[in-house]
Amino acid sequence: MVDTRSQLPWEELLELHVLRKLTSIIHAKWSLGIGFVTADGQVVQPPRGGSIARTQGLCQVIQERPAGETGCISTALQASSLLAGQKDQAELRKGPIAYTCHAGLQELAMPVVLDGRYMGCLIAGGFFLAKDADEALGEVDRQVGALALPAGDYQEARQCHPRLLPHDVGYLKELLQHCVDEIVAFHAETTSRSQAPGELQRELGTRYSYDALIGRSAPMQEIYRLLDKVIDTDSTVLIQGENGTGKELIARAIHYNSPRKNRRFVVQNCSAFNDNLLDSELFGHKRGAFTGAIADKQGLFEVADGGTFFLDEVGDMSPSLQVKLLRVLQEGTFLPVGDTTPRQVDVRIIAATNRDLKRMVDRGEFREDLYYRINVINLVMPPLRERRDDVPVLIDHFLKKHARGRLRMKRLTKGCLDRMLDYRWPGNVRELENEIERLVVLAGDERVIGEEVLSPRIRNFSQSQEAGVLGQPQGLPDAVSALERAMIQDVLKRNQWNKTRAANELKISRRNLIRLVQKYQLESRRPSRPN
Numbered sequence: 177m178v179d180t181r182s183q184l185p186w187e188e189l190l191e192l193h194v195l196r197k198l199t200s201i202i203h204a205k206w207s208l209g210i211g212f213v214t215a216d217g218q219v220v221q222p223p224r225g226g227s228i229a230r231t232q233g234l235c236q237v238i239q240e241r242p243a244g245e246t247g248c249i250s251t252a253l254q255a256s257s258l259l260a261g262q263k264d265q266a267e268l269r270k271g272p273i274a275y276t277c278h279a280g281l282q283e284l285a286m287p288v289v290l291d292g293r294y295m296g297c298l299i300a301g302g303f304f305l306a307k308d309a310d311e312a313l314g315e316v317d318r319q320v321g322a323l324a325l326p327a328g329d330y331q332e333a334r335q336c337h338p339r340l341l342p343h344d345v346g347y348l349k350e351l352l353q354h355c356v357d358e359i360v361a362f363h364a365e366t367t368s369r370s371q372a373p374g375e376l377q378r379e380l381g382t383r384y385s386y387d388a389l390i391g392r393s394a395p396m397q398e399i400y401r402l403l404d405k406v407i408d409t410d411s412t413v414l415i416q417g418e419n420g421t422g423k424e425l426i427a428r429a430i431h432y433n434s435p436r437k438n439r440r441f442v443v444q445n446c447s448a449f450n451d452n453l454l455d456s457e458l459f460g461h462k463r464g465a466f467t468g469a470i471a472d473k474q475g476l477f478e479v480a481d482g483g484t485f486f487l488d489e490v491g492d493m494s495p496s497l498q499v500k501l502l503r504v505l506q507e508g509t510f511l512p513v514g515d516t517t518p519r520q521v522d523v524r525i526i527a528a529t530n531r532d533l534k535r536m537v538d539r540g541e542f543r544e545d546l547y548y549r550i551n552v553i554n555l556v557m558p559p560l561r562e563r564r565d566d567v568p569v570l571i572d573h574f575l576k577k578h579a580r581g582r583l584r585m586k587r588l589t590k591g592c593l594d595r596m597l598d599y600r601w602p603g604n605v606r607e608l609e610n611e612i613e614r615l616v617v618l619a620g621d622e623r624v625i626g627e628e629v630l631s632p633r634i635r636n637f638s639q640s641q642e643a644g645v646l647g648q649p650q651g652l653p654d655a656v657s658a659l660e661r662a663m664i665q666d667v668l669k670r671n672q673w674n675k676t677r678a679a680n681e682l683k684i685s686r687r688n689l690i691r692l693v694q695k696y697q698l699e700s701r702r703p704s705r706p707n
C-alpha cells in the first residue's frame with residue numbers, strides 16, 4: 177500500500193540545480209534521459225525533456241509515427257517504464273536493477289529510500305549493452321519491421337543508438353547514485369522546520385490568522401485573544417510596538433473583522449499633518465471658507481463615518497492637533513471650517529505609535545487627557561526577537577507571497593534557515609520580508625536557497641556578536657541575559673542538543689537548563705532529525 181503523504185515532489189526535484197547538472201551529464205554522454213517511477217508505478221516525466229524514451233533517436237523515430245502506426249509500440253514503450261514500478265519492492269530496495277524494456281532496450285532503476293520507506297526509483301534508460309547490441313537490435317528490427325517507418329530515419333537512429341560498455345554502466349550507476357543522494361539530502365533539508373510550519377499550524381489548531389496576520393507563538397496567541405475581545409466593540413485601541421512589528425496590519429485586522437468592515441478604513445499619519453490645513457483636513461470645510469476653498473470638502477472624520485479612523489504615529493502629533501482630537505473624542509461632534517452646524521459622526525479610533533507614550537506624558541510631551549482617551553484598550557506588538565517561533569512560519573508565508581511568475585515557490589536549506597533563526601531582526605517583520613524577497617530574486621531559477629545568498633549581516637551574524645552586547649551601553653541585566661543565552665546555545669549545539677550533557681558542561685541542573693531553554697526560546701532552533 178502506498179502512503180500518499182510520502183509522495184516526493186518529483187517534478188520539483190528535477191529542477192534542482194545539482195540534479196539538472198547530473199542529468200545533463202548523463203544526457204550529454206550517452207543521450208539518455210532520466211525519469212522517475214513512483215512507488216505505486218506512476219511514471220513521472222522530466223518537466224522539460226518530454227518522455228524518457230524520446231531522448232533517444234530510436235525511440236523518437238518510433239514514437240513520432242502517427243498513433244495508428246505506432247500505437248502498439250508506443251504503448252509498449254510507455255508500459256516498459258512501468259516495469260520498474262512493478263518490480264518487487266523488496267528487490268528494488270536492495271540497489272540498482274537493470275531490466276529490458278518492451279522494445280528490447282536496457283534500462284537502469286535506482287531506488288530512492290527515505291527514512292526507511294521506498295519512495296520510487298530513478299530510471300535512466302533506452303540503451304544497448306555493447307556486447308548484446310547486435311542481438312538486441314535484431315529484436316528491435318523485428319518489432320519495428322511491422323511498422324512502415326522511413327528506412328533512412330530508422331537506419332540513422334539505429335546506428336546512433338547508445339551502446340554502453342560495462343564501465344559506462346558502472347559510471348551511469350554512480351551518477352544515478354549521486355542523484356539519489358541529492359534527493360535524500362534535499363528531503364532531509366526540506367522536511368525540517370522550513371516545510372513544517374504551515375502543517376504545524378494546522379495541526380495545532382491554533383488561531384494564527386486574522387486575514388494576513390501570521391504567527392502562532394505565545395505572544396501572538398495573546399494578541400489574538402485580545403483581538404477576539406475587542407473587534408466587536410467600538411472601543412478606542414492604542415497599538416504600540418517597535419517599527420515593523422505589524423501595528424498597521426493589526427489595525428486593519430481589527431477593522432476588517434469588525435461589524436464596520438463594509439465601511440471605510442481611513443489611515444492618517446499624524447506626523448504628516450500640515451498644521452495650517454489641519455482643521456480642514458480633519459473636519460472638512462465649506463466652499464469659500466478661506467482662499468482656495470473653491471468647493472465643499474469632506475474631512476477625514478466624515479470620510480471615516482461608520483468605519484475606522486487609524487491615526488498612525490500618534491506620538492508625533494503636534495500640540496494643536498492633540499487639542500483638536502481630544503475635543504472630537506470628548507464631544508463626539510465637530511464643525512467643518514466655515515460651517516455653523518456641528519456634525520456628528522460614528523467613527524472608531526485606532527491609534528498606533530512606536531514611541532513610549534507614557535514616558536512622553538511624564539515628560540509633558542503628550543497630553544495626559546488625550547493619552548487616557550485613546551489608551552482604552554492597549555495592544556503591544558511583540559518584536560520578532562520575542563517570538564522567534566514565528567520566524568519559520570513567516571519565512572514560509574513570505575516565500576509563498578513572493579513566489580510568482582518565473583520566481584516559483586522556493587525553499588531554504590537548513591543552514592540558511594539556521595542563520596535566519598540566529599539573527600536578531602532589529603528591523604522586525606519588515607526586515608524579514610525584505611530579506612526573503614531579496615533571496616527569492618537572487619536565487620533566480622534555483623528552487624533551494626542556500627546560506628551563501630543571505631545578506632552578509634545575517635550570514636555573518638554570530639552568537640558572539642550577540643554576546644558582544646557586553647560592550648554596548650544597554651544595562652547589566654540585558655547584557656547578562658544575552659551572554660547566558662549565547663552560552664547555552666553554543667553548548668547545546670556542541671552537545672547535539674543533549675540536555676543532560678549540556679547541563680553538565682554548563683554546571684547547572686537539567687531542570688534549570690530546560691527552564692532557560694524555554695525562557696530564551698531555544699527549543700525551536702533545534703535542528704530537526706530524521707524520523
Ligand SMILES: Nc1ncnc2c1ncn2[C@@H]1O[C@H](COP(=O)(O)OP(=O)(O)OP(=O)(O)O)[C@@H](O)[C@H]1O
Nearest residue numbers: 388389390391418419420421422423424425605606
Ligand atoms: N504578523 C504578521 N504577519 C504577516 N506579516 C506581517 C506581520 N507583522 C508584520 N507583517 C508585515 O511586516 C510589514 C510591516 O508591518 P506594518 O506596516 O503593519 O508594521 P508597523 O508596526 O506599522 O511598522 P512601522 O512602525 O514602520 O509603521 C508589512 O509588510 C506587514 O505585512
Ligand SMILES: [Mg+2]
Nearest residue numbers: 423424488528
Ligand atoms: Mg506603521
